[in-house]
Amino acid sequence: MDLQRIAAGLFAVAVVAVGAGSSVASGVPAPARPASPSTVSTAPTGDVTLRLGHEAAIQGKDLTIRYTRVVSDSRCRPNMTCVWQGEATLAFLLSEPGRGESTTAELHSGPRTGPQATTFAASRVELVSVSEDGGEATVRIS
Numbered sequence: 001m002d003l004q005r006i007a008a009g010l011f012a013v014a015v016v017a018v019g020a021g022s023s024v025a026s027g028v029p030a031p032a033r034p035a036s037p038s039t040v041s042t043a044p045t046g047d048v049t050l051r052l053g054h055e056a057a058i059q060g061k062d063l064t065i066r067y068t069r070v071v072s073d074s075r076c077r078p079n080m081t082c083v084w085q086g087e088a089t090l091a092f093l094l095s096e097p098g099r100g101e102s103t104t105a106e107l108h109s110g111p112r113t114g115p116q117a118t119t120f121a122a123s124r125v126e127l128v129s130v131s132e133d134g135g136e137a138t139v140r141i142s
Contacts, residue, residue, distance in 0.1 A: 038055070039054070039057050040055075040057070041056070041057050042057070044123075045141055046140070047139070047141075049137070049138045050065070050066075050067040050139065051067070052067055052068075052070070053067065056139075058123065062096045062121060063095070063096060063123055063141075064094075064097060065092055065094055065125060065139060066094075067090065067137050067139075068092060070134040071090060073130075073134055074086035075087060075130075077132075085110070086110075087108050087110035087112060088108070088109040089113070089114065090109075090137050091104055092105050092107060092125070092139070094121070107125070107127035123141055123142070126139060127139055
């Protein structure tokens with residue numbers, strides 16, 4: 001019986017120790033939730049440059065375009081000699097907030113492996129350029 005009491009006591013101590021290690025009990029704030037993406041407002045046609053994670057709200061249209069991620073990047077790096085220039089594939093989230101509809105599109109910086117443009121919400125979205133590090137993408141809306 002004494003062994004059962006000792007085991008129960010050790011268990012209780014272990015539970016308290018685990019609870020004390022949590023971020024709330026230790027006074028360390030929990031990590032912040034990711035911030036919502038920055039949104040820029042842009043003309044209904046023309047080029048817009050988006051940073052990774054940011055979006056553009058197209059004026060006069062129920063359309064937002066968010067640059068979500070670099071899917072792949074086989075482009076030749078600076079100061080390297082390459083047989084093929086390569087290309088980047090970027091993912092975008094296209095949304096019609098008023099209708100609650102959205103789709104994803106993977107656009108390519110070159111014509112070899114996939115589309116450079118897509119159509120959504122009566123607009124054409126074309127990938128025009130990608131920065132060297134993939135941190136920025138320029139799209140053309142028409």
